[in-house]
Amino acid sequence: MAKIIIPTPLRKYTDQNRAFETDKETLSDAIRQFVDEYPEVKDNLLDEEGSVRSYIKLYIGDEEVNPAKNGSRELNEDTEVSIIPAIAGGK
Amino acid sequence: MALEISTDALKKMQAHAERDYPNECCGFFYGLEGESRQVRIVHEVENAKEGDQSNRFQISPKDYQKAEKYAIDHDLDLLGVYHSHPDHPAEPSEHDRKVAMPWFSYIIISVQDGEAASTRSWRLSDERQFEEEPVSINEFSTRKTPQNLEI
Numbered sequence: 001m002a003k004i005i006i007p008t009p010l011r012k013y014t015d016q017n018r019a020f021e022t023d024k025e026t027l028s029d030a031i032r033q034f035v036d037e038y039p040e041v042k043d044n045l046l047d048e049e050g051s052v053r054s055y056i057k058l059y060i061g062d063e064e065v066n067p068a069k070n071g072s073r074e075l076n077e078d079t080e081v082s083i084i085p086a087i088a089g090g091k
Numbered sequence: 092m093a094l095e096i097s098t099d100a101l102k103k104m105q106a107h108a109e110r111d112y113p114n115e116c117c118g119f120f121y122g123l124e125g126e127s128r129q130v131r132i133v134h135e136v137e138n139a140k141e142g143d144q145s146n147r148f149q150i151s152p153k154d155y156q157k158a159e160k161y162a163i164d165h166d167l168d169l170l171g172v173y174h175s176h177p178d179h180p181a182e183p184s185e186h187d188r189k190v191a192m193p194w195f196s197y198i199i200i201s202v203q204d205g206e207a208a209s210t211r212s213w214r215l216s217d218e219r220q221f222e223e224e225p226v227s228i229n230e231f232s233t234r235k236t237p238q239n240l241e242i
Binding site: 005007008010044057059082085090 | 115117140146147148149150152155156159162163168172177179183184186187189190191192194195197
């Protein structure tokens with residue numbers, strides 16, 4: 001099954017699990033299944049319109065993907081979708 | 092929750108902040124999460140912000156993925172991110188708050204005229220507001236002797 005790799009700061013909402021296995025075949029269905037399983041993740045991952053928040057990126061391998069634009073992207077058995085906080089800031 | 096940090100780890104962050112002055116520096120720290128957070132290892136990371144780095148920092152997705160992998164491989168927790176505020180207080184800005192992640196500790200080092208002046212740590216509340224967490228020095232020997240950090 002495809003996997004969603006969960007970053008450390010979101011694990012407090014996923015019972016400390018580091019990965020979520022999904023039987024869904026598209027990126028948007030997988031993300032929906034993930035936030036349905038762990039509803040507390042939703043506010044930190046998605047904005048009011050259901051898009052991934054601007055300071056969080058999703059990657060499949062080296063490619064950045066976004067459910068709003070690449071929602072129909074097909075997932076294979078061995079696809080790993082990484083959730084990566086865009087770490088930034090400044091004075 | 093309090094943050095305990097070894098002298099070596101603290102010195103490494105402060106030296107990095109001074110070296111990159113007047114630009115902002117950034118990095119990750121790792122350790123153990125228990126009754127308090129124990130910072131044991133510090134890794135410097137390249138500031139990937141394009142253009143003026145005197146008031147902004149950014150960490151590349153690749154470096155972030157490496158940090159997560161390092162934590163798993165070494166059975167440590169990726170506890171948070173540090174960065175510097177050149178000629179500015181060690182307090183999070185609105186920009187820091189908007190893009191901050193829950194759970195992580197955010198250590199900020201104020202650098203005044205090229206010298207590290209104060210080091211403070213912050214965490215997001217459930218209301219997405221930063222709250223300061225106390226920082227103390229701990230050498231993590233068998234006998235714990237924490238002492239207050241001069242800030």
